[in-house]
Amino acid sequence: MSLRVHDMGGRLGDGPVRPDPEDAPVFAEDWHGRALAVTLAAGALGQWTLDTSRHARERLSPKDYSRFSYYEKWIAGLADLLVENGVLTRKELMGEVGGTAPHPLAGRMMKADAVAGALARGGPSARDVETDPRFGPGDMVRALRPTGNRMVPGGHTRLPSYAAGARGRILRHHGGHVLPDANAHGLGECPDHLYAVAFPASELWADPENPADEVILDLWQCYLEPA
Numbered sequence: 001m002s003l004r005v006h007d008m009g010g011r012l013g014d015g016p017v018r019p020d021p022e023d024a025p026v027f028a029e030d031w032h033g034r035a036l037a038v039t040l041a042a043g044a045l046g047q048w049t050l051d052t053s054r055h056a057r058e059r060l061s062p063k064d065y066s067r068f069s070y071y072e073k074w075i076a077g078l079a080d081l082l083v084e085n086g087v088l089t090r091k092e093l094m095g096e097v098g099g100t101a102p103h104p105l106a107g108r109m110m111k112a113d114a115v116a117g118a119l120a121r122g123g124p125s126a127r128d129v130e131t132d133p134r135f136g137p138g139d140m141v142r143a144l145r146p147t148g149n150r151m152v153p154g155g156h157t158r159l160p161s162y163a164a165g166a167r168g169r170i171l172r173h174h175g176g177h178v179l180p181d182a183n184a185h186g187l188g189e190c191p192d193h194l195y196a197v198a199f200p201a202s203e204l205w206a207d208p209e210n211p212a213d214e215v216i217l218d219l220w221q222c223y224l225e226p227a
Contacts, residue, residue, distance in 0.1 A: 004154075005062040007147075010162030010204060035071040039078050040118070044110040047085040050123050051184035055156035056081050127191035129176030133221065135195060139170045140227035143197075143219065149181045150222070156184035159223040167227045168199035171216065179220055193221040 008014065027033040043053060056077035060068070068076060082088045087105065091097045110118060135141060145165035149155035158180050174194040182190035199215050201208035 004058060005065045006058045007161045009160045032071045035075050039074050040115075041110045042078055042082065042087070044118065045087065045105050045108050047087055047105075048081055049183050050125075051156060051178070051180040052186075053077060053081060054180070055184040058156060125178040126174075127176045127178055127189060129191050129193055131193075133173050133193045133195075135170045135173070135193075135221070135224065135226075137170050137172060140167060141170060141195075141197060141224040142167050142227040143199075144223055144225060151181050151187060152185045155181060157181050157223075159219060160217070162204055163199060163217060163219075166199050166203040168197040168203065168217075170195050171198050172196040174218065177220070179222070181220075181222075195219055195221065195224070197224070 027036075039053070043050070048056075057065075057073045060073060060076055060080075064076060065073065079093055082093060083090055087103075089097070143159060143163045143166050147157060147159045147161045147164045149157045172195065174196065176191040177194040179190040179192045182188055195218070197217050197219050199217065200211070201213040201215065202211045204215060
């Protein structure tokens with residue numbers, strides 16, 4: 001089972017979830033909006049995928065992940081990606097060196113007038129899959145135990161640890177989608193069938209507040225087996 005610090009879903013002991021009031025600002029601090037903007041703009045350079053950027057935040061050191069706020073995690077993950085992919089050197093990132101020549105990737109920079117369209121398009125992940133889906137609506141399935149990336153040890157996966165071994169039913173087949181476990185590590189898109197799976201709360205937790213509740217997870221076919 002995954003023991004990574006970011007895999008916090010369903011974990012006890014972190015206190016109650018306190019939603020922001022309805023009239024709360026979108027960004028609690030001005031720099032939060034800038035953090036989002038620079039992350040999206042850097043992603044538009046095409047040097048990494050969405051799954052790679054998620055994994056960059058997940059693999060921050062446990063100490064940093066625990067103490068950083070939400071957007072501090074974003075900035076820390078982005079800094080790692082910029083250096084690892086050769087977009088900036090560590091000294092450039094720290095402002096210790098600079099130059100007047102245009103950056104080789106300057107032509108790919110996202111201009112202000114392109115932002116609205118880019119956000120509206122999002123990052124569609126639907127892809128064709130050569131094989132037929134293994135499951136259909138109503139089928140009973142079980143999430144694999146232990147959770148984890150079967151392609152890259154310790155790698156990125158979208159199967160949360162709290163669902164390991166849980167039994168649920170297929171609600172919907174979403175078609176083929178990019179497999180994050182591969183795409184986060186430069187192994188190609190490896191599209192796989194994606195399903196909405198409903199899990200009874202009693203399958204996920206020993207003492208659910210309401211056993212009749214359900215949690216619906218979007219899970220790839222390679223995360224599931226017949227129940």
